[in-house]
Amino acid sequence: MRDTICALATPPGQSALAVIRVSGPEALSIKSQIFIPKLGPQKHFVATRGDVLDLDDALCTSFPENKSFTGEPSFELSLHGSPVIIKRVLESLQAFGVRGAKPGEFSLRAFLSGKIDLCEAEAICDLIHARSEQAAQAALRNLKGGLSDYLEPTRIALIDALCEIEARLDFPDEDLGTLPCQALADKIQGCLDKLQKLLRSAQLGKRLIEGARVVLLGLPNAGKSTLLNALLGEEKALVHDTPGTTRDVIEANWVLNGMPLVLVDIAGIRDDVSLDPVERLGIEKAKRELDKADLILWLEEPGQEKLEMPRLVAPVIKVATKGDLYPDSQGLSAKTGQGLPKLKQQITQILLGDQFDFGEVMLTKIRQKEEVSKAHECLLEAKEALLRGEPDEVLAFELRSAGNALDRLLGKSLNEEVLDLIFSRFCIGK
Ligand SMILES: Nc1nc2c(ncn2[C@@H]2O[C@H](COP(=O)(O)OP(=O)(O)OP(=O)(O)O)[C@@H](O)[C@H]2O)c(=O)[nH]1
Ligand SMILES: [Mg+2]
Known part of the structure; x- marks a missing residue:
């Protein structure tokens, strides 16, 4: 069972406004105890003016389960940006049993709730840290699912090919005909081309996000x-x-x-x-x-x-x-x-280089490049196995490994260590 977390989502220090974010199963019941709307009951998604305990006159926006960034019930307070108010509101929330969030914990929850995939989560981090307009645009494209959209046809082609082979392996007695080798080889080549194009974008993507050292x-x-x-x-x-x-x-x-x-x-x-x-x-x-x-x-x-x-x-x-x-x-x-x-x-x-295009989908992280390279290698092996006429089991194994690499890329198969590493690089409150 997840607990309820809170964090300041805007930079610390004095500012015109400060946003505190709260998310988790108890969020809305805690909200009703600390925030009193001025004009009748509060509606979800509507910024509502009211009193935050006796600490501030502020706006509050609430989000029901499944319709928030994290997928959990949550709310955001737009407070006056005074460090004193921020500190006291956070302390009050903690008195209600709300825990201070770790870096990236809101995004981690969005990922775990299936609201975003792993590449989209990484793109949030890239977007926040973007130092040029072009870098921000590249990050935004990935945040909107650019990478997953680009890879989806490849994933489907892989699954199709795998079905074709495994059907013959699992039901040897059915008359499924011989494997359509040429069609399969073409399909694999199509996937290889798409992955190759993505791999070529990795150097530019990394430079765009991290900045090249001159x-x-x-x-x-x-x-x-x-x-x-x-x-x-x-x-x-x-x-x-x-x-x-x-x-x-x-x-x-x-x-x-x-x-x-x-x-x-x-x-x-x-x-x-x-x-x-x-x-x-x-x-x-x-x-x-x-x-x-x-x-x-x-x-x-x-x-x-x-x-x-x-x-x-x-x-x-x-x-x-x-x-x-x-x-x-x-x-x-x-x-x-x-x-x-x-x-x-x-x-x-x-x-x-000559052929850069900031408008293309890009890999921006070493992790992403590694998984795409792995998928590419496995597909190359698969294609060669097919051309050499090796047993279908070998082909199926390589295709499955390629598919697994793409699943890891998008976070469809979980690895706690990788998650820790990715989300620990986020800001607190995101
Ligand atoms: N006329 C002229 N003088 C220059 C130019 N570039 C640098 N200088 C002079 O060359 C001297 C050294 O310049 P720096 O930029 O400190 O050289 P540096 O390579 O950083 O030197 P170190 O830090 O000692 O390694 C200074 O007196 C500069 O004013 C230039 O384009 N024209
Ligand atoms: Mg010098």
Whole structure:
């Protein structure tokens, strides 16, 4: 039996309004004890003005079982956004036996009540954290069931194929004819194509939600911090002509052509035995950033010595800096802004590629990508088993495994550990 939970659903602190959410079997009976409507009885779904104990004059909206976000009886109070009121209302609810909700617990309940599937739940999290309009749109599409809608025909095709095979396995005496191999192979190929397309969206999806990390690399004084500031349009990092100015890693959120990025400024890399220990630590930290980068901007001041680096995994854009001082270099100048549009275009090109389409359904989580990859692998095996003429049992096994992966993706088969992991990343109150 679930208990009744409550949480502040708006950010803490002073605000015009604050929303407290309550959900669970006792929600409506508790509501009638703490909220007295001013004008006659309250109707579901209608924001109603009244008194919340003697604490606030507020609006309350109630939702009956099966017709709320969580699927449980629930209500929301729109209070005045005073931390004192919020605290006292939450304490009063707790005195009525209502428990403070854990992060994502409302969404978990919506999922457990069958109101949303797992990808839709993940999309709520993505939407709340979206840092650009395009990211929000991608999340919203998934929240509205985009992924499940996209995958439903594939799931049905899989089940059809499986029925076809299992009927023959289960009723060998019935005359069901031989397996229509070509038709089956075509059907599997159709599913493979759809999954492949989805897998291709995963990198963009992850970048759109999490933001790609763009690291500025170079010798001390190459102009990294100055470029960071120029791209951001603000004086975020200290700039000085003393080599070794930046020590700590500086991260800044930035949106480029709809894609949220994290610009990462690091200490200039140099190897000098006489370095002071703080700069040395900064350089170690800087090198660790290179492994996490999605893209590296490698800055060089023309005519200066060159930085030697071991092989870098992430793609690299070489940038000649201080173009205003070296007119022949055709380089970029953070001082005059020359070359910045070209750099932005190169960054977009590398991170998004040519064929990006923000309008398509996307995978945004590693978990989603793993399950789709698994389904794809199993289907490939199934297709090969079919072409090699292996026993139908092998084919059925692979098809079933593919179907199971898609079920796990959408949360149709439950795994407590996965649920804990997913919902713990939510905000409290969602
Ligand atoms: N004229 C000119 N000077 C620049 C430009 N970019 C950087 N500088 C100067 O170069 C010096 C070093 O710049 P920083 O941005 O601090 O260099 P950095 O690569 O961050 O250096 P470290 O933090 O020491 O690794 C400063 O005096 C800047 O004003 C540029 O485009 N034009
Ligand atoms: Mg610097």
